[in-house]
Amino acid sequence: MTLRPRTPISRRERPAKPALTREGIVATAVAVMRAQGLEKVTMRRLAQELDTGPASLYVYVANTAELHGAVLDELLGEVDLDPAEGRGDWRERLAGVLTSYMHVLFEHPGLARSALTARPSGEHYLRLLERLLALLAKGGVPPVQAAWGVDVLLQFATATAAEHSTREQSPEAEDEWDALTRAVHGVSEKTHPHLHALAGSLLAGSPEDRMSWCFRMLINGISHTPTTGTGS
Amino acid sequence: MTLRPRTPISRRERPAKPALTREGIVATAVAVMRAQGLEKVTMRRLAQELDTGPASLYVYVANTAELHGAVLDELLGEVDLDPAEGRGDWRERLAGVLTSYMHVLFEHPGLARSALTARPSGEHYLRLLERLLALLAKGGVPPVQAAWGVDVLLQFATATAAEHSTREQSPEAEDEWDALTRAVHGVSEKTHPHLHALAGSLLAGSPEDRMSWCFRMLINGISHTPTTGTGS
DNA sequence: ACCTGAACACCGTTCAAGT
């Protein structure tokens, strides 16, 4: 009668006896992530879940980063490409899709952070790209601007989700934010005049208002900045 | 005559016998990072470098994240706030400062990734904020737009550096990029018409041209998007 | 108060050996 230090995830959330195949491994990885977060999606933990040793997984998966990438694309399947809040204007639809993307990312802490460096290329990611490009085309955004812009839009959404989910997750990250707030407000008017004057604005605004402004700002920039010349 | 598996960093790059104080620990952390990268800046590695046990460091440093944050602010001191390439237009100066910031980040792989979630609040970070706000003010950007915009500008630069340095660092990240290239070009015209049409543009452009466009795009967006109303 | 040995609970990845 030994205590098991790590409870395996419940039978309901785990695919029953998953085969030792790439699909089985990824499915188990997704289940572990849903139950315990991406941090627990480790080779050793997965091997335990699959009743084998960690070395066995390396037959199907190159390394941990690749595994996380597969989990990410799987989750990208949950992004709502035509969200109800985004009806009407193509700009609102665009913001709606990106908001859905961010929601998916910060429901799963850790995923956003990995998304920033993982460069996914799975089917769900391609579907998302296609949808965003379609909306930009509908808005009459010139093709090259749309192509380059979509990258920035996704990068913005991903980075925002990463910051947000890190802050939600750990109490120390919250402390860091407090430290920044105090630092910005405590700055001297002599040495940092602009910062001093804008301290309030820097940290002000509801997340919704700021996000809404950011989307409008990015869409304006993308729409009105030619890919050659000095722009205005 | 035992082989030491880990070579300590050379005497020249390490502050001689650093005292066991917060400053000494951070200085050693910076030295280790310069020599071997942020990944090696671990509690255990640092303790070894300081001839003590890892537990001793916890008297001065709350955890690894805080330590990495301290290293980050230290490095931010290297950012050139008035780079020669950025003479002339305030937009060019702004882009110049951000480019210098990115250079500092991707000279030290791993630092950019930590900067994305670390929310620094040290003196060097505040100096950078002040400089960016001053340039936006010089450009006549309305205060609140400048305050919110500076956040996005730094987030963009940080995320770009993180992507870039991850790709530089590991060969697998390079493979991932190839996979994306193939995926985008291999997409069906029927199911992904926009993606198919823009496959070339999506991945085209020199890094310099894209970066230059991104900065112009962001500055345009920030300058021309009011913080309230529908904008244009 | 400051410091530390030792422990607890983990990691990724490789490789020789088995089936």
Place this chain on the structure above:
DNA sequence: ACCTGAACACCGTTCAAGT
């Protein structure tokens, strides 16, 4: 070909015990 035991080389963090 596929699978795995065991090992190598690490992690962060805590805590009781020392000085």
